[in-house]
Amino acid sequence: MAKKVLVVDDSSTVRQQVGLVLTQAGFQVVEAVDGLDGVNKIGSTPDLSLVICDVNMPQMNGIELVEKVMQDGKNAGLPILMLTTEGQASLIERAKKAGAKGWMVKPFKPDLLLAAANKISRSA
Amino acid sequence: MNDDFSKTLADTCTELFTAYGVEVTPGGDTEPCTVAGIIGFVGAGLCGSVVIATVHNVSAASRPIPAANDVELVDWVGELANQLLGRVKNHYFLARGIDIQMSAPVTVKGQGLECLAGKATAMNFSSPVGSIVIWSELRLDEGFSIGPPIETESCATEGALEFF
Numbered sequence: 001m002a003k004k005v006l007v008v009d010d011s012s013t014v015r016q017q018v019g020l021v022l023t024q025a026g027f028q029v030v031e032a033v034d035g036l037d038g039v040n041k042i043g044s045t046p047d048l049s050l051v052i053c054d055v056n057m058p059q060m061n062g063i064e065l066v067e068k069v070m071q072d073g074k075n076a077g078l079p080i081l082m083l084t085t086e087g088q089a090s091l092i093e094r095a096k097k098a099g100a101k102g103w104m105v106k107p108f109k110p111d112l113l114l115a116a117a118n119k120i121s122r123s124a
Numbered sequence: 125m126n127d128d129f130s131k132t133l134a135d136t137c138t139e140l141f142t143a144y145g146v147e148v149t150p151g152g153d154t155e156p157c158t159v160a161g162i163i164g165f166v167g168a169g170l171c172g173s174v175v176i177a178t179v180h181n182v183s184a185a186s187r188p189i190p191a192a193n194d195v196e197l198v199d200w201v202g203e204l205a206n207q208l209l210g211r212v213k214n215h216y217f218l219a220r221g222i223d224i225q226m227s228a229p230v231t232v233k234g235q236g237l238e239c240l241a242g243k244a245t246a247m248n249f250s251s252p253v254g255s256i257v258i259w260s261e262l263r264l265d266e267g268f269s270i271g272p273p274i275e276t277e278s279c280a281t282e283g284a285l286e287f288f
Binding site for chain 1: 143144187188189195196199200202203206207209210211213214218223226227228277278279280281282283284285286287288
């Protein structure tokens with residue numbers, strides 16, 4: 001069964017770009033348009049293998065999403081990869097402490113994103 | 125406008141569009157802009173905004189995936205503004221020990237878009253597919269100044285990947 005990935009970004013271009021890389025590699029992709037939508041989709045989408053999440057978004061930012069999801073015992077084991085323009089060490093540390101599994105800075109190389117998805121996604 | 129800030133912004137704009145396959149050159153005449161991405165920032169002692177304004181052809185040429193419609197072309201310019209300021213944050217502000225918070229980008233489209241607000245500085249760029257204007261404003265609180273780069277912990281750079 002194909003692994004299912006949730007892509008959370010307020011830019012439709014980024015969601016499409018990430019989605020294309022993943023679907024061409026056999027993943028199923030679900031999209032969310034901001035952090036709040038992301039939390040809701042995590043709660044309502046069964047069998048997610050990975051979340052790829054922007055940081056700066058309206059309604060709820062990506063690090064707040066990680067903190068919220070990890071506090072919720074049901075999805076605490078869900079791997080989350082941050083994909084963002086931010087490179088600040090303190091933000092990276094905050095995401096790490098919150099429970100994210102990785103940090104990638106835009107613009108991303110498709111093969112590197114795919115390698116990261118394959119490495120940290122959990123089994124379907 | 126702070127010279128180092130302007131230079132960083134100009135260099136960053138060139139790098140950003142090059143990363144997305146559009147070679148840009150500082151200067152040149154501009155044509156009426158039809159789409160713009162606006163993003164603000166604030167930090168202790170400062171605030172400002174950056175606007176990328178261009179034409180639809182530049183958005184189409186730089187967008188990593190062909191746009192299916194006008195909405196997608198406009199959205200991409202917002203993401204360009206986001207990535208432009210993200211780079212400026214990493215290479216200018218954080219390099220000087222200054223943290224800024226970035227807003228979510230806002231996009232507008234129209235005909236002949238111009239920035240009329242008082243103290244914005246304009247930088248023009250030309251490319252094979254159309255012109256680009258970067259408007260920027262950096263306001264410093266009274267008594268606040270931005271110094272040269274300092275020894276500070278390094279940022280993750282564009283394309284970097286770190287596993288935890």
